[in-house]
Amino acid sequence: DVKVTQSSRYLVKRTGEKVFLECVQDMDHENMFWYRQDPGLGLRLIYFSYDVKMKEKGDIPEGYSVSREKKERFSLILESASTNQTSMYLCASSLEPYGYTFGSGTRLTVV
Amino acid sequence: GDSVTQMEGPVTLSEEAFLTINCTYTATGYPSLFWYVQYPGEGLQLLLKATKADDKGSNKGFEATYRKETTSFHLEKGSVQVSDSAVYFCALTGGSQGNLIFGKGTKLSVKP
Numbered sequence: 001d002v003k004v005t006q007s008s009r010y011l012v013k014r015t016g017e018k019v020f021l022e023c024v025q026d027m028d029h030e031n032m033f034w035y036r037q038d039p040g041l042g043l044r045l046i047y048f049s050y051d052v053k054m055k056e057k058g059d060i061p062e063g064y065s066v067s068r069e070k071k072e073r074f075s076l077i078l079e080s081a082s083t084n085q086t087s088m089y090l091c092a093s094s095l096e097p098y099g100y101t102f103g104s105g106t107r108l109t110v111v
Numbered sequence: 112g113d114s115v116t117q118m119e120g121p122v123t124l125s126e127e128a129f130l131t132i133n134c135t136y137t138a139t140g141y142p143s144l145f146w147y148v149q150y151p152g153e154g155l156q157l158l159l160k161a162t163k164a165d166d167k168g169s170n171k172g173f174e175a176t177y178r179k180e181t182t183s184f185h186l187e188k189g190s191v192q193v194s195d196s197a198v199y200f201c202a203l204t205g206g207s208q209g210n211l212i213f214g215k216g217t218k219l220s221v222k223p
Contacts, residue, residue, distance in 0.1 A: 004154075033210065035213075042213050042214060042216050043200065058210075100157070102154035102156070104153055
């Protein structure tokens with residue numbers, strides 16, 4: 001089975017800090033995605049990548065950036081964390097544009 | 112743009128009750144349709160999918176039929192269990208590069 005691993009389940013950071021959320025998949029998938037999940041808003045796409053060193057903005061990229069230096073790793077970066085970025089962050093990978101495998105999520109709290 | 116609309120939750124049922132969670136969509140072309148489930152504290156898991164009109168996806172007693180004429184993909188289960196308590200997301204392939212577009216999710220609670 002494909003495994004998508006997110007480095008932290010829970011994270012607490014201070015306003016203004018630079019935050020790195022790491023995601024690693026073990027099945028050589030080309031496509032990787034970052035979503036945030038908020039009550040009443042569902043899942044919203046932040047960034048995605050279809051290849052190494054390639055990135056595309058999703059629906060809500062403001063305040064975020066990403067890095068994909070290796071195929072298996074897709075990092076989400078909060079340049080200067082703010083309280084409105086408190087959320088559940090979900091990483092996913094897929095071999096095609098659909099059929100996602102999700103990680104367990106990182107619940108980030110910015111204080 | 113493409114979108115998915117799910118019934119608002121939460122939905123509370125007794126064990127062995129019949130479940131329907133409504134999902135309708137707006138899309139250009141012919142998207143694939145999915146149901147994902149999220150158990151407490153976990154990420155999303157694919158529950159079932161359908162790739163063309165009139166296809167029926169099924170898994171773990173859940174079913175959904177791709178209805179192009181009504182642009183719907185309603186999730187059903189004949190007899191729910193306490194272990195089915197979770198959040199259910201309807202989704203379709205859409206966006207500029209075929210990425211998944213999700214509904215807002217429906218929380219299901221099943222009481223013994």
